[in-house]
Amino acid sequence: xxxxxxxxLVTEQFMYAEGVPFVSFGMVTSTWNRRHILSLSDFTPLEYxxxxxxxxxxxxxxxxxxxxxxxxxxQVVANLxxxxxxxxxxxFELAAKRLSADTLNFAPGTSSLSKGETILDxxxxxxxxxxxxxVIRHREAGVPQAIAQEMDRLGVRVGVLNAGDGQHEHPSQAxxxxxxxCTLIDSEYPSLSVLKDKKIAIxxxxxxxxxxxxxxxxxTASGAEVHLAGPPTLLPKLxxxxxQESTASSQPSELKxxxxxxxxxxxxxxxxxxxxxxxxxxxxxxxxxxxxxxDFVMTLRLQKERMTSHLLPSLREYHQQFGITxxxxxxxxxxxxxxxxxxxxxxxxxxxxxxxDPNFSLISQQVTSGxxxxxxxxxxxxxxxx
Amino acid sequence: MxxxxxxxxxxxxxxxGTDRVTDVLWVDGKIAAIAPEIPDVPVDTHIRDCRGxxxxxxxxxxxxxxxxxxxxxxxxxxxxxxxxxxxxxxxVTLLPDTHPAIDNPxxxxxxxxxxxxxxxxxxxxxxxxxxxxxxxxxxxxxxxQQMTELAELATSGIVGFADGQPIPSLSMLRRLLxxxxxxxxxxxxxxxxxELAAGGVMREGAESLRFGLPxxxxxxxxxxxxxxxxxxxxxxxxxHLMRVSTARSVELIQTxxxxxxxxxxxxxxxxxxxxxxxxxxxxxxxxxxxxxxxxADRIALLQGIQAGVIDAIAIDHRPYTYEEKTLAxxxxxxxxxxxxxxxxxxxxxxxxxxxxxxxELWQALSMRPAECLEQPPGQIVAGRSAELxxxxxxxxxxxxxxxxxxxxxxxxxxxxxxxxxxxxxxS
Numbered sequence: 054x055x056x057x058x059x060x061x062l063v064t065e066q067f068m069y070a071e072g073v074p075f076v077s078f079g080m081v082t083s084t085w086n087r088r089h090i091l092s093l094s095d096f097t098p099l100e101y102x103x104x105x106x107x108x109x110x111x112x113x114x115x116x117x118x119x120x121x122x123x124x125x126x127x128q129v130v131a132n133l134x135x136x137x138x139x140x141x142x143x144x145f146e147l148a149a150k151r152l153s154a155d156t157l158n159f160a161p162g163t164s165s166l167s168k169g170e171t172i173l174d175x176x177x178x179x180x181x182x183x184x185x186x187x188v189i190r191h192r193e194a195g196v197p198q199a200i201a202q203e204m205d206r207l208g209v210r211v212g213v214l215n216a217g218d219g220q221h222e223h224p225s226q227a228x229x230x231x232x233x234x235c236t237l238i239d240s241e242y243p244s245l246s247v248l249k250d251k252k253i254a255i256x257x258x259x260x261x262x263x264x265x266x267x268x269x270x271x272x273t274a275s276g277a278e279v280h281l282a283g284p285p286t287l288l289p290k291l292x293x294x295x296x297q298e299s300t301a302s303s304q305p306s307e308l309k310x311x312x313x314x315x316x317x318x319x320x321x322x323x324x325x326x327x328x329x330x331x332x333x334x335x336x337x338x339x340x341x342x343x344x345x346x347x348d349f350v351m352t353l354r355l356q357k358e359r360m361t362s363h364l365l366p367s368l369r370e371y372h373q374q375f376g377i378t379x380x381x382x383x384x385x386x387x388x389x390x391x392x393x394x395x396x397x398x399x400x401x402x403x404x405x406x407x408x409x410d411p412n413f414s415l416i417s418q419q420v421t422s423g424x425x426x427x428x429x430x431x432x433x434x435x436x437x438x439x
Numbered sequence: 440m441x442x443x444x445x446x447x448x449x450x451x452x453x454x455x456g457t458d459r460v461t462d463v464l465w466v467d468g469k470i471a472a473i474a475p476e477i478p479d480v481p482v483d484t485h486i487r488d489c490r491g492x493x494x495x496x497x498x499x500x501x502x503x504x505x506x507x508x509x510x511x512x513x514x515x516x517x518x519x520x521x522x523x524x525x526x527x528x529x530x531v532t533l534l535p536d537t538h539p540a541i542d543n544p545x546x547x548x549x550x551x552x553x554x555x556x557x558x559x560x561x562x563x564x565x566x567x568x569x570x571x572x573x574x575x576x577x578x579x580x581x582x583x584q585q586m587t588e589l590a591e592l593a594t595s596g597i598v599g600f601a602d603g604q605p606i607p608s609l610s611m612l613r614r615l616l617x618x619x620x621x622x623x624x625x626x627x628x629x630x631x632x633x634e635l636a637a638g639g640v641m642r643e644g645a646e647s648l649r650f651g652l653p654x655x656x657x658x659x660x661x662x663x664x665x666x667x668x669x670x671x672x673x674x675x676x677x678x679h680l681m682r683v684s685t686a687r688s689v690e691l692i693q694t695x696x697x698x699x700x701x702x703x704x705x706x707x708x709x710x711x712x713x714x715x716x717x718x719x720x721x722x723x724x725x726x727x728x729x730x731x732x733x734x735a736d737r738i739a740l741l742q743g744i745q746a747g748v749i750d751a752i753a754i755d756h757r758p759y760t761y762e763e764k765t766l767a768x769x770x771x772x773x774x775x776x777x778x779x780x781x782x783x784x785x786x787x788x789x790x791x792x793x794x795x796x797x798x799e800l801w802q803a804l805s806m807r808p809a810e811c812l813e814q815p816p817g818q819i820v821a822g823r824s825a826e827l828x829x830x831x832x833x834x835x836x837x838x839x840x841x842x843x844x845x846x847x848x849x850x851x852x853x854x855x856x857x858x859x860x861x862x863x864x865x866s
Contacts (some may be wrong), residue, residue, distance in 0.1 A: 094649070171765035193767030194651035195721025202720075219769065221651025263651055294645035362637075 085433040089201040089213040092222045093270035098245050101231065101274060105243040107429035108232050108422070115151070115425055125154035125435050128185040133159045133175065133200075134216070136192040140395060141216055141225075144420070145188045148427035152435075157184065176200045177207075186212045186434055194219030212434035220261050226394050227267030229426040231275075233419050234349055237390065249276035249330075252386070254343040256375055257353035257402055258287045264394045265353055269295060273332035280335045282343035283375060286364040288336060296332040340375055344384040352377050352393045352402040368401050377403045382413065390415045442466045443865070444480050445829070448489035452496060453802035454818035463494060465865065469824045491833055495801045496817030497529025497567075497826030497864055498782065499808040501705050502574065502603060502627065502681060503756035504774070506846070508549070509538025514758040514846050516554045516571065519778070521844035522756070523569040526779040527861040529826035531569055531754075532812060534603035535576035542576035542587045544595035551596055567826070567866040572812070574601035574627065577615055583607040589618055598812050599625030601681070605633055609666055616676040625813055627679040630663035630688075631729060640769040642715045642730040650718055652769060655730050661687045668695045668702065677701035679811050683749060684710050684729040686739030693748045703811045705751040706740045708781040712788055713737075717851070723764050723771030724851045741794050744803050751808040752800075754781050758847030775850050779843055783859030784852070786832055826866040834860040 085103065114122055130149040134142050142158065149156045157179065172191070179187060187204075189197040201213035217223040234253075235243035253272050259265045259281050272279045273296050281288055337343040344350065359365050382389055391403065392415050399405040408414055445463040450473065452458075462477040463470065464484070480486065500523065506513030514522075523531045533550070535541035541550060554571035575597035579585045581604055589600065600619060606612045606628065619626055636659040641647050643654025664680060668691065671678050680692060683706045692704050707727075715731045725731065743749035757774025764771050782804070789795040795803075806816040817826045836842055838852045 171762055172767065173765055191767060193769045195768045198721050199767070219651050219767075220653070260648075266649075266651060289648070291643070291645050291648055295648055297645065 085437050086439050088205075088210070088434065088437050088439050089197075090224050090430055090434065091198050091201060091213065091215045093224050093227055093267050093274075094222075096270065096274065098274060101228075101245045101271065103433065104228055104426065104429050105232055105235055105245070107433060108228075108426045109236065109241075109243055111151075111425040111428040111432070112236070112422070114428075121151050121153060123153045124432050125149065125152040125185075128154045128435060129157060129183055130154045130186045130188060130431060131157040131159065131179040131182075131184040132188045132216075133179065134190045135159075135161050135172065135196065136190050136217070137161065138190055138217070140420075141190065144423040145216060145225075145427050145431075148424050149431055151424065151428055152431055154185075154431070157182070172196055172200065173203050176203060180204070180207070180209060180211060184211060186214065186431060188214045188216045189218070190216040191218050194221035212437060214430060214434060217263055220263050220266070222267045222270075223263040223394075224267050225423070225427055225430055226264050227271045228430070229419060229423045230264075230268055230351065230392055230394070231271050232426050233392065233415055233422045234390070236422070237415070237418075245275040248272065251275075251277045251348040252280065252346055253277050253349045253351065254280045254282060254347040255351045255353065256282045256340065256343065256377065258355050258359065259283050259292060259353070260287045260289060261356065261359075262353045265351075266295075268351060269334065273334055274330070276330040276333075278333045278335065280337060280343040280347065282337040282340050284365065284371075285338050287359070288338065290336065293334070293336055296334050340381065341384060344381060347385045347389055350377060350382070350385065350389060350391045352391065354394065354396065355398060355401055357398075368398075372401050376401065377407065379404065379407055382407070389413065392416065392419055395420070442471075442481050442484040444477060444484050444486045445489045445492075445494050446477075446487060448492050448494040448829070449797075450494050450819060451797045451801045452819040453798050453806040454496070454816055455820065456798065457819070458796070458798050463819065465825075465827065468865075470819055470821050473819070473821050489829070491831070492862065493797070493830040493832060494819070495828050495830070496805045496819055497569075497828050497866055498527045498804045499812070499814070499817070500528050500531040500756070500778065501679075501751055501753040501808045501811060502534050502601065503531055503754050503778065504603075504758065505533050505537060505571075506758055507537070507553075512760050512846070513763075516550075518844060518846045519756075520554065520568050520571065522776075522778045524567060524864050525844045525861060526777075527782045527828040527830060527864060528754075528778060529567060529569050529817070529828065529864050529866045530809070530814075531571055531778070532598055533571060533573040534601060535574050536581045536603050540576050540579075540581045541573050541597075542579050542581065542592070544591060547573060547575060547592070547595040547597055567864045569864070569866070572598045574599055574603070576600070577602045577606065577626075578611075583611070586615060586618065589615075590622060593622045593624050597624070598814070599627060599679075601627035601629075603629060603681070605629050605631040605663065607633065609670070612667065613670055613674065616670055616674045616678070620674065620676045625679055625811065626676060627681050628667055629681040630660055630667050631682075632659045632663045635659035635662065640726055640730070640773075641718050642732050644715060644733065646715045646718065650721070652718065657685045657687060657732075660685050660729055661691060664688050664691050668692075668700060671695075671700050671702055672698070675701070677703075680704040681753065682707055682710075682729055682755065683740070683743075684732050684736060686732075686736045689739045689743040689748055693743070693746070696748060703750045704743075704748065705753045705808070705811065706743070706749050707755040708752050708777055708785055709755075709775060711737060711740055711744075711752065712784055713851075718768070720851070721768045722851050723766060723768050724775045724849045724853070726768050726771050726773045727775065728773040741789070744795065745799055750803070751811055752781070752785070752803040753808070754778055756845075757849075758845060759849045760847065764849045776843075776845050776847050777850070779845060780838065780850060780852055780857065782830060782861060783832075783857045786830070786859050787857070791832070826864070828864050829862045830859065831862050832859045834858070834862075836860050
């Protein structure tokens with residue numbers, strides 16, 4: 054493998070030469086050793102940087118007049134979306150098509166799941182059609198992992214990508230969020246390290262959010278300070294232990310005045326973990342301390358059924374307490390940007406005018422980044438040596 | 440019936456507190472002699488070299504599920520009996536949640552007539568067919584809405600009353616305990632607040648957040664136990680608390696027993712071996728109700744057994760077909776099989792590692808469950824008839840379709856290699 058600094062040249066090289074190390078941008082020189090992408094909990098800094106830099110190359114491809122490369126020509130990517138989805142599925146489908154893969158789409162409405170077929174049967178059917186990669190979404194946690202285990206057990210080299218499983222994880226969303234903010238800071242060489250010591254607030258229904266969970270893993274790996282904010286019913290204090298190893302029993306050492314039980318930093322140095330930096334995660338049951346001097350604010354979708362399960366009194370009160378408005382952004386860093394994984398409940402998580410204000414909102418950049426990042430993930434999985 | 444001489448076997452008999460290596464002679468279904476060496480045996484005696492093997496009274500399971508009637512594809516009475524015998528059990532007590540439910544004397548009669556030991560079972564090599572007893576339902580159809588005809592059911596041959604499901608209202612529980620008081624039958628209650636647990640599939644904690652699975656708070660069990668204990672204190676009907684799974688529950692039961700409340704309690708074998716971090720694999724066979732707890736819970740349960748707060752270890756064998764269980768973790772029905780796996784795994788992980796003594800384990804699997812059922816506990820004493828289990832703690836085997844007698848394979852140990860296997864049972 055040869056170090057290579059010319060971005061466009063490298064792009065051409067890794068597009069066409071199968072078996073050649075795919076990324077050789079100065080510092081990062083690596084091969085991809087992950088067949089499945091199921092969770093970000095054990096992603097290494099090198100893997101994050103590889104994804105970011107590969108996605109950046111594809112962003113360049115997508116800005117060309119001909120936005121298609123033959124990287125996955127002849128391969129089959131099956132989108133198995135057991136849970137209905139339009140946005141994520143479209144993004145994956147476009148990403149696969151831009152890589153010249155053939156795509157298959159599975160939707161539960163047209164499936165045989167109601168005919169006694171198990172999820173593994175469905176996966177095996179697509180396997181028998183010659184599928185090389187499966188992109189899987191399911192309303193319950195663990196399904197992509199179960200299918201990946203079954204593929205490994207069968208001894209076939211099929212990569213499984215988790216496109217959202219229950220309340221567990223949504224790695225591609227977190228990686229596109231990461232790419233969006235990293236390229237904003239350094240558009241030429243986006244890397245994890247550009248987020249070091251940035252303050253990032255994640256606001257809203259953390260409990261039910263797979264996006265928040267994946268983002269906690271990726272952002273705490275970068276050395277950023279991650280501040281979670283939400284009402285106690287949607288942000289249980291157990292989240293303080295989220296990034297701890299299960300054996301660690303670190304207790305809050307420092308208490309803040311406004312939240313006697315919370316607000317203490319959970320800084321954990323973890324020698325065995327995938328990151329060398331301590332993960333810094335803070336919890337807040339009110340919004341202001343989370344927003345204070347924040348560089349980025351990530352809002353989350355609030356499901357309307359939360360009111361019927363006694364988790365919130367009303368959407369009105371939620372917006373009063375945790376809605377992101379122009380006024381509240383005054384607390385943040387002057388150049389603060391707001392993200393949302395979509396679809397947005399206008400006037401609930403975020404005020405309507407703010408959402409459309411390009412000075413603050415990164416929402417449309419997130420969608421654009423999504424295609425490049427998903428191209429990168431499919432490409433890397435296709436090049437996996439394991 | 441053949442005669443057996445167990446030479447140099449490790450005899451584990453909880454009733455007499457025996458744990459030593461000895462010879463045991465079994466003649467015509469009775470223990471003829473126990474002595475360091477038995478030189479003279481009847482002519483047709485099968486002499487077994489039992490060095491390294493363990494002989495104990497037959498194991499007694501407090502509660503497990505059959506598929507039959509209604510779900511024979513999961514398990515038949517015959518396959519259940521074979522599985523139980525292969526696991527060292529000589530008595531199994533079935534929960535009434537079948538289809539139809541065991542909620543009337545006719546169903547009890549049907550079950551008893553279909554699980555009798557066949558008279559032809561005299562073949563010397565054949566494992567003893569375990570006795571199948573049953574719990575009579577507390578509520579019609581085990582639906583928790585209307586009482587069964589409890590007094591009539593009490594005389595129909597059931598060992599006691601249990602739904603195996605939580606009683607949904609305290610007023611109903613109160614009236615049941617009042618009505619049952621004069622019937623003098625064991626009553627087993629699973630304390631679990633379904634409202635607090637709503638939607639949950641594993642124990643609430645840092646792991647449930649990490650795995651993205653809805654949590655069941657510990658208080659779903661502890662608040663329900665508190666309520667039941669208050670009812671028992673006021674009404675006086677003895678109650679067996681099923682499936683105790685938290686450290687706090689052990690404390691509550693300890694306090695209740697110290698106050699003199701007539702309660703007994705059991706946990707399940709899986710709760711003594713696994714904790715919620717195992718759910719990282721999303722294996723649907725680890726979806727249990729109550730869910731697996733923390734390491735602190737597991738330790739408290741073990742200490743509870745040693746202290747006699749937790750009387751018994753139940754198997755709670757719950758067979759499901761492959762297609763019923765091959766779903767997302769949260770969507771798969773809770774439960775796992777265990778009759779053939781419990782003794783080897785408990786022995787290997789608890790006795791071999793020193794968490795429980797051999798006597799403590801055998802007591803919780805044999806003597807105490809019998810006592811909870813108000814049955815005479817099995818014991819191995821010269822001159823008495825006995826149910827026996829001969830166990831080889833060193834035999835290595837793999838959990839597979841071919842090695843399991845159960846029709847179901849829903850266990851996290853499927854495909855794994857275990858050490859320890861029951862050689863035979865006698866009764």
